[in-house]
Amino acid sequence: MTLAEAGTGQVKAGLRERKKLQTRDRLIAAALDLCDRQGFESTTVDQIADIADISPRTFNRYFATKEDVVLAPIEDMITSMAASLDDQPRTGNEIEALVNAQVQILGGRCPIGAVDLARFETMNRIIQNAPSVSARSIELGEKKFQSITAKVAERLEVDTDDPKVRVIVSVYISLMHLSMDTWRCGSTGQIADSAVAAETLQATYKIFREVIENH
Structure with missing residues (x-):
């Protein structure tokens, strides 16, 4: 689930959808904070996923690359x-x-x-x-x-x-x-x-x- 998908009007409101949006938001917040503090190149997907409390594999369900989440x-x-x-x-x-x-x-x-x-x-x-x-x-x-x-x-x-x-x-x-x-x-x-x-x-x-x- 992404905000872009939410914008289509085709997403049904529900707990699962809200949790997905919250996870996406946590990933963005974690990536921006880490990359800003320690540098983009020094930040790994594993670190971002860890802060967002998800697995690295789950990260790829939301963003294809580290550039995209930033x-x-x-x-x-x-x-x-x-x-x-x-x-x-x-x-x-x-x-x-x-x-x-x-x-x-x-x-x-x-x-x-x-x-x-x-x-x-x-x-x-x-x-x-x-x-x-x-x-x-x-x-x-x-x-x-x-x-x-x-x-x-x-x-x-x-x-x-x-x-x-x-x-x-x-x-x-x-x-x-x-x-x-x-x-x-x-x-x-x-x-x-x-x-x-x-x-x-x-x-x-x-x-x-x-x-x-x-x-």
Whole structure:
């Protein structure tokens, strides 16, 4: 069971499913903590499994590689973004829908559960020090882009290669990058709390709208 599977709406609520999600969450927490403290290369699957109180064989039922468990926050964000975007009304303004979907996630109001920004902070530190994790993160970043693109195209009832879709997604990604520059505090590059992150994204979008309206 993964959060991605939960996001499909095909999972029946029950004790077994909740336990699987809890185990997955423990694996992510253990992997991020260990890899952050002692380094990615020095951390083994056995160590992660031991902290999560499962067998190494069970680990592979949840994640194919050590890179994947460390980068699970990205997979969770992909799933959360799809669910939150589905939750947005179709007003024709897809940039605003994307912004509101992200704000919903940051506010802990995603239909399928909250996303922990602190995990992204830890994950990013690991990415900076582990080439294999960095390479895999690029692949997942592209997967996130494609997922958002597909959702926007679906909402507009056009093909994913429609120029309008590409412009909308590109503008949204740019707004996110501008906001993230502000989220990070001081020389440590730490990410601000979710409330500040949401407010910053909304403020950035407001500036964008003002620029469009005045030019």
